[in-house]
Amino acid sequence: MQSITLPTQWFELFGLPLQFEVDPVVLTQRFRALQTQFHPDRYVNQSDTEKRFAVQATSLINEAYAGLKNPRLRARYLLEQAGIILNDELDTIQDRDFLIQQMQWREAIEEALEDAEPLDALDQVGDEIQAVTLTLYSEFAQVWALKNLERAKQIVLKLRFYERLQEEIRRQQERLDA
Amino acid sequence: MALLQISEPGMATIPHQRRLAAGIDLGTTNSLIATVRSGEVVTLADEQGRHLLPSVVYFKADAEPLVGDAAKAHQLTDPLNTIASVKRLMGRGQQDTMQTLAGHLPFKLAVTDSAVPRIQTSAGTVMAHEVAAEILLELKERAEVALGGELSGVVITVPAYFDDAQRQATRDAATLAGLNVYRLLNEPTAAAVAYGLDQQAEGVIAVYDLGGGTFDISILRLEKGVFEVLATGGDSALGGDDFDHAIAEYLLQAAELSTSDNPRLLREALVVARASKEQLSTANEITVQLGEWSGLLTRTQLDGLIAPLVQKTLQACRRVVRDANLAKGDIQQVVLVGGSTRVPLVRSQVADFFQTEPLCSLDPDRVVALGAALQADVLAGNKPDAEMLLLDVIPLSLGLETMGGLVEKIIDRNTTIPVSRAQEFTTFKDGQTSMSIHVLQGERDTVEHCRSLARFVLRGIPPMVAGAARIRVTFQVDADGLLSVSAQELTSGAKSSIEVKPSYGLSDREIMTILQDSVTSVQEDIAARRVREQQVEAERVLEAIDSALKNDGDQLLDHEEKMTILAAREQLAAVRQSTDPQAIEMAIKHLEQAAAFYVERRMNHSIRKAMAGHTVDEFRG
Numbered sequence: 161m162q163s164i165t166l167p168t169q170w171f172e173l174f175g176l177p178l179q180f181e182v183d184p185v186v187l188t189q190r191f192r193a194l195q196t197q198f199h200p201d202r203y204v205n206q207s208d209t210e211k212r213f214a215v216q217a218t219s220l221i222n223e224a225y226a227g228l229k230n231p232r233l234r235a236r237y238l239l240e241q242a243g244i245i246l247n248d249e250l251d252t253i254q255d256r257d258f259l260i261q262q263m264q265w266r267e268a269i270e271e272a273l274e275d276a277e278p279l280d281a282l283d284q285v286g287d288e289i290q291a292v293t294l295t296l297y298s299e300f301a302q303v304w305a306l307k308n309l310e311r312a313k314q315i316v317l318k319l320r321f322y323e324r325l326q327e328e329i330r331r332q333q334e335r336l337d338a
Numbered sequence: 339m340a341l342l343q344i345s346e347p348g349m350a351t352i353p354h355q356r357r358l359a360a361g362i363d364l365g366t367t368n369s370l371i372a373t374v375r376s377g378e379v380v381t382l383a384d385e386q387g388r389h390l391l392p393s394v395v396y397f398k399a400d401a402e403p404l405v406g407d408a409a410k411a412h413q414l415t416d417p418l419n420t421i422a423s424v425k426r427l428m429g430r431g432q433q434d435t436m437q438t439l440a441g442h443l444p445f446k447l448a449v450t451d452s453a454v455p456r457i458q459t460s461a462g463t464v465m466a467h468e469v470a471a472e473i474l475l476e477l478k479e480r481a482e483v484a485l486g487g488e489l490s491g492v493v494i495t496v497p498a499y500f501d502d503a504q505r506q507a508t509r510d511a512a513t514l515a516g517l518n519v520y521r522l523l524n525e526p527t528a529a530a531v532a533y534g535l536d537q538q539a540e541g542v543i544a545v546y547d548l549g550g551g552t553f554d555i556s557i558l559r560l561e562k563g564v565f566e567v568l569a570t571g572g573d574s575a576l577g578g579d580d581f582d583h584a585i586a587e588y589l590l591q592a593a594e595l596s597t598s599d600n601p602r603l604l605r606e607a608l609v610v611a612r613a614s615k616e617q618l619s620t621a622n623e624i625t626v627q628l629g630e631w632s633g634l635l636t637r638t639q640l641d642g643l644i645a646p647l648v649q650k651t652l653q654a655c656r657r658v659v660r661d662a663n664l665a666k667g668d669i670q671q672v673v674l675v676g677g678s679t680r681v682p683l684v685r686s687q688v689a690d691f692f693q694t695e696p697l698c699s700l701d702p703d704r705v706v707a708l709g710a711a712l713q714a715d716v717l718a719g720n721k722p723d724a725e726m727l728l729l730d731v732i733p734l735s736l737g738l739e740t741m742g743g744l745v746e747k748i749i750d751r752n753t754t755i756p757v758s759r760a761q762e763f764t765t766f767k768d769g770q771t772s773m774s775i776h777v778l779q780g781e782r783d784t785v786e787h788c789r790s791l792a793r794f795v796l797r798g799i800p801p802m803v804a805g806a807a808r809i810r811v812t813f814q815v816d817a818d819g820l821l822s823v824s825a826q827e828l829t830s831g832a833k834s835s836i837e838v839k840p841s842y843g844l845s846d847r848e849i850m851t852i853l854q855d856s857v858t859s860v861q862e863d864i865a866a867r868r869v870r871e872q873q874v875e876a877e878r879v880l881e882a883i884d885s886a887l888k889n890d891g892d893q894l895l896d897h898e899e900k901m902t903i904l905a906a907r908e909q910l911a912a913v914r915q916s917t918d919p920q921a922i923e924m925a926i927k928h929l930e931q932a933a934a935f936y937v938e939r940r941m942n943h944s945i946r947k948a949m950a951g952h953t954v955d956e957f958r959g
Contacts, residue, residue, distance in 0.1 A: 192564050196727055200756065200817040204491065204520045204717045205357075215816050219758035226754070330660070337656060 170224040180301040232319040357490035359718035361710025366425040371477040372711035397459035405476040427466035429504035471514035491520040493714040498524040498570040520717040522818040526556035528709030547675035551577040557662040563725030569661035578678035585611035593631030672696040739776035742870035769801040872922040876914040906932035
């Protein structure tokens, strides 16, 4: 029986270069190809050992896919590969302007809640935050390419703040829907 | 770098004979078995030509149990030994079943100290999965007669919202029936397969499944044979039965009848309501008779009665579309499943909501079994060239209990399965050598609002100061959505592993309301979290002060000083379990202020102790 080894490093597993930019079409294609080969459905008539391996292999594939699909997690993973481990709870941002901006975004969300059409108003704030997030992505791609790891780290920490804002918007929208 | 070894599928398998495989829809009211025969997918009938097998089992002392129509015949004459709707009990615990279902179930529960409820029959006590096994066995025999051989394997469908315990119980039932389960498949996914939507190039579809008692909505992305479930949701306590209740109430009011002194009248009204609903699926108005009363009921009136209920399903749709990170306009097709989707208002409202005419060409009662049969055929290896692949998600988040009764989520709902995720935890006390691990499922932040799946204790942690031990807990969910949990202490390697055997904590009506609750009670959770956080903080402060006093209190403090601190300690101890976070916070501050000079004295003391025998220069290093 032929034996296959699966790399556990996300980019290697998906046959992608170790860089921030990822072609979503290629990513999805690779994901499907890997799943088609290793999904437990392909192993229902095999031994228990092989079934177990299939579960482990697809767990890894799913985790890598989810991580690579999400730009913040992808950036974070790249930093980890470069030896920089982030702690979302403990690492802090000193950038005062940025923190004041965050406060203003929170206020924008609160104002949106007072709007006559709060769901739409929240959507709009979400879109604005998304636009800022997109510029941070391209900034990350640049500093990563220049190997400016400290700045890259700061960007990833900032991205977490924007993600939390989006989570808050979602939570509020769900509450309004219910 | 760690590598994962895996052997290539297909390499070892020689061209094989066609395997006999089947798909089973194990339903609350009816069950079905289907298979692919001569390239065509069909449901299998019994000798009398009946396809639907009523999910009813009749138990009699010293006799083989009867299943289906034969069992149903005893429903009126011997109701206590005729078990129906057993699906509602699958994976339920003794306690929640007794509390919430006892009055509603048409059979008697035995009182035992077992975790799993037992139903009292004249043939002895039986558990829910044993009853389900009888139904599965009947279907298995039906298929083996029809196909002329033994089944190699089956795919059994479960509601998408089924939690770990319910899936496990379904698997247990199949094992008892002697069935090899290839896969447990979510009902909406099965429906999408039945429509052959994998044949189309690509797209996003919604499966809207409204049954008698439950509502399920799933969003799937399809591309070249791959079905990827993006999100799933619904309401486990909303279905056609609620339509019947709304209509019955209206009729009773119109007829000026009261059911308070006549419980039989309600049952009659429900039967009339159901029949009216069915007739109005085609007719525009009908004459209804209830007791002495007779009157006209129009479809417009019916629509008015059920509109709020249909609206509720659309709310769930909106939420799931958002969970999938999509907009309504992204949904290209909608599939209707479940008998209640025959109601015209449901069809038109769903069409309006998604802006597309829903697919309903297949019999909504059979579509799930047909899809299961198609997947079983692929899994059996009968279609080696088939590209079909189903990527499903976990319907409810999984988490662990942390300090103060809070739940830390490890795997979020709608994560693609199989999935494995590890999380590190640490000890809370100095010298702590064991840690209990409590696994929960649900969306809320607090333990009491989630379903308890399992508890186990990790022993043999080497004694260390609080926070030094590192315990890694790994969750593994397989392709059936079944969970196993293992834990390991990383510095010593102490390992503890379990297959999660659920402790059945949640009531039937609560399954999907977990999700709804998590939305409506976000506020409540935040408040609860704040209280818990303060309670935990209080424990921490108390423990620190006690340990310090025991250590050097008498050495560093005179009596008066010690009493001041102890008084402040008492104030905090008194409110440590208070539900007012501010009260705890104030008491903590007060104690910290009262003990500030002591803390400073201890620091100086320990520095002096550490420096004894050393020169100051050594410390300047």
